[in-house]
Amino acid sequence: MSFHPKMAYDATFHKSSRELEEEGPEFAYTAQNRARFDDIITRYPPDRRRSAVLPALYLVQYQQGYITANAIRYVAGLLGITRADVEDVVSYYTMFYTRPVGKYVINVCRTLSCAINGAERVTEELSAKLGIKPGETDASGTFTLMEVECLGACDRAPAVMVNDAWHECLMPEDVPRLVDDLRARGETALSGCFHVVERKARG
Amino acid sequence: MDPVLTKYVREPNSFTLDFYLKHEGYEALKKALTKKPDEIIELVKASGLRGRGGAGFPTGMKWQFVDKKTEPRYIVCNADESEPGTFKDHLLMERNPHLLIEGCAIGCYAIGAKVAYIYIRGEFLHVQHVLEKAIEEAYARGMLGRNLFGSGFDCDVYVHRGAGAYEAGEETALLESLEGKRAQPRNKPPFPAVVGVYGKPTAVNNVETLCNVPSIVSKGAEWYAALGPEKNGGPKLYCVSGHVKKPGVFEASMNITLRELIEDRAGGVRDGRTLKAVIPGGSSVPILLPDQLDTQASFDAIQKAGSLLGSAAIVVLDDTTCMVWLAENLLHFYRHESCGKCTPCREGTDWLYKILRRIERGEGQMRDLDMLQSISNNIAGKTLCAFGDAAVTPVLTTLKHFRHEYEAHIKEGRCTLPADWRARQPVGAH
Numbered sequence: 357m358s359f360h361p362k363m364a365y366d367a368t369f370h371k372s373s374r375e376l377e378e379e380g381p382e383f384a385y386t387a388q389n390r391a392r393f394d395d396i397i398t399r400y401p402p403d404r405r406r407s408a409v410l411p412a413l414y415l416v417q418y419q420q421g422y423i424t425a426n427a428i429r430y431v432a433g434l435l436g437i438t439r440a441d442v443e444d445v446v447s448y449y450t451m452f453y454t455r456p457v458g459k460y461v462i463n464v465c466r467t468l469s470c471a472i473n474g475a476e477r478v479t480e481e482l483s484a485k486l487g488i489k490p491g492e493t494d495a496s497g498t499f500t501l502m503e504v505e506c507l508g509a510c511d512r513a514p515a516v517m518v519n520d521a522w523h524e525c526l527m528p529e530d531v532p533r534l535v536d537d538l539r540a541r542g543e544t545a546l547s548g549c550f551h552v553v554e555r556k557a558r559g
Numbered sequence: 560m561d562p563v564l565t566k567y568v569r570e571p572n573s574f575t576l577d578f579y580l581k582h583e584g585y586e587a588l589k590k591a592l593t594k595k596p597d598e599i600i601e602l603v604k605a606s607g608l609r610g611r612g613g614a615g616f617p618t619g620m621k622w623q624f625v626d627k628k629t630e631p632r633y634i635v636c637n638a639d640e641s642e643p644g645t646f647k648d649h650l651l652m653e654r655n656p657h658l659l660i661e662g663c664a665i666g667c668y669a670i671g672a673k674v675a676y677i678y679i680r681g682e683f684l685h686v687q688h689v690l691e692k693a694i695e696e697a698y699a700r701g702m703l704g705r706n707l708f709g710s711g712f713d714c715d716v717y718v719h720r721g722a723g724a725y726e727a728g729e730e731t732a733l734l735e736s737l738e739g740k741r742a743q744p745r746n747k748p749p750f751p752a753v754v755g756v757y758g759k760p761t762a763v764n765n766v767e768t769l770c771n772v773p774s775i776v777s778k779g780a781e782w783y784a785a786l787g788p789e790k791n792g793g794p795k796l797y798c799v800s801g802h803v804k805k806p807g808v809f810e811a812s813m814n815i816t817l818r819e820l821i822e823d824r825a826g827g828v829r830d831g832r833t834l835k836a837v838i839p840g841g842s843s844v845p846i847l848l849p850d851q852l853d854t855q856a857s858f859d860a861i862q863k864a865g866s867l868l869g870s871a872a873i874v875v876l877d878d879t880t881c882m883v884w885l886a887e888n889l890l891h892f893y894r895h896e897s898c899g900k901c902t903p904c905r906e907g908t909d910w911l912y913k914i915l916r917r918i919e920r921g922e923g924q925m926r927d928l929d930m931l932q933s934i935s936n937n938i939a940g941k942t943l944c945a946f947g948d949a950a951v952t953p954v955l956t957t958l959k960h961f962r963h964e965y966e967a968h969i970k971e972g973r974c975t976l977p978a979d980w981r982a983r984q985p986v987g988a989h
Binding site for chain 2: 404408409505506520
């Protein structure tokens, strides 16, 4: 419900909605991730284990791809906080997924400097090539297309982030080739992060 | 001015400890440890160093305000660089991470902290790897850890990764996030200097700010202050992006003008195009017009010209830019990033965005312009943090200088300036 008579909430308004996470299978860290967690937790005061909630959730996401209710319970148990405390965090930060995503999540920066250098066109080309709209995953589960806000690579616009790796100066006309390259050789197809000061050297 | 912060960023191994040590690395920390902590604070005060994150608050004062009676104390470095148009801290951390580590250690010594947390935005994983490697090297060679250089001073530096929230760049929201909660701002006062992370006295400093500290310690406050105009001393990093030929990070003293930065350093606007407007300090600040290009790019001069230097993110807009579209684009950002804590901002940014989208699509009415104004006035100054004021600025500033474009959209029932770099069709997920 909107509190403003002339402004109905539309379907895209997300802040008041609460979507429950999938239950998912029983969750526990692998031995390796448990060791990583045990190392991370030492960075914070012993009575402030909650500080490790973001790194703990990243470990979950890298382990099983997205965050489930069972994983939230597991993290809450590790940190000595409630499930609601963890869900509060998961639902706030945009880099956590509560639904399965594609093998490659393509995040196109849509904010000003990228936009005036063609980011809207990049999204259109990606959308056409992949046959999905922003926010969707293709049928094969290979690609998820997302629009994100400023990535902080405005001098190398338009910038995209694929999973955690960057690809910079992506021109709309280069989109089809990039998608094919991603399919063929994964993240090695990406330019990575380089600065304009180095661009000359790279040619 | 010879670059101070970015002198070596083009060197292939600039991020390694060996390279840094060859170029007087960690000498400032050694020197600082021979002085009293108060002397360091006095030195930084005398240098006039102002925070590089956006507010331009004097760093020495910030450190002085830290409550020295309560233990433990913390340095928290704000590396959440998210202000649209800003990409300077990225460069520093990736190409000169030891400078930041040294700055953190000196800051810790000055305020009597033993731990510094570097809060880095989640999208900077590749930068985080560089920074963590550098921290590891620093520990291995005794630049961090116990009893640094035999002084008895202990210092730990940890990196904490965010997860995608612009609001985490607000200092109290950052502290909340570091404590494992939503990045939402706290009511102030108390300020972090008294009640910061874990309820303890904390100094929150931007990456570039801390990177300025080593050179102040090694070369002196007078040298530092003399680099720029009065009260705007030291080297400054400028991020120039948008419609320019050679976007990038440029280091200069604050004597430089916007014209020199845009035309000389960044190559000017594309051929055949003319400059329409400049956003001088990130998306949150008012627009400056082409006739203001000779303004000095210093905190005080830009403020006098009616805008703010902010994070020195200069976004250049040429004559293909529709200003209604620009406001819509930025309000999409603010609507998405509003943390939801204060009602005027949470609801108001959504309303503003919808009205702007309506006008941009040619479905607006003249009374919408009054509504934009009134909603903006009901957000600004009515929120816990500066986000509310930031979010309405793109609306108010474009309405002020480009009202005729809004009116043309409404009269003609379409966008009157569709550029070739825009979407062919409105993109779906808006």
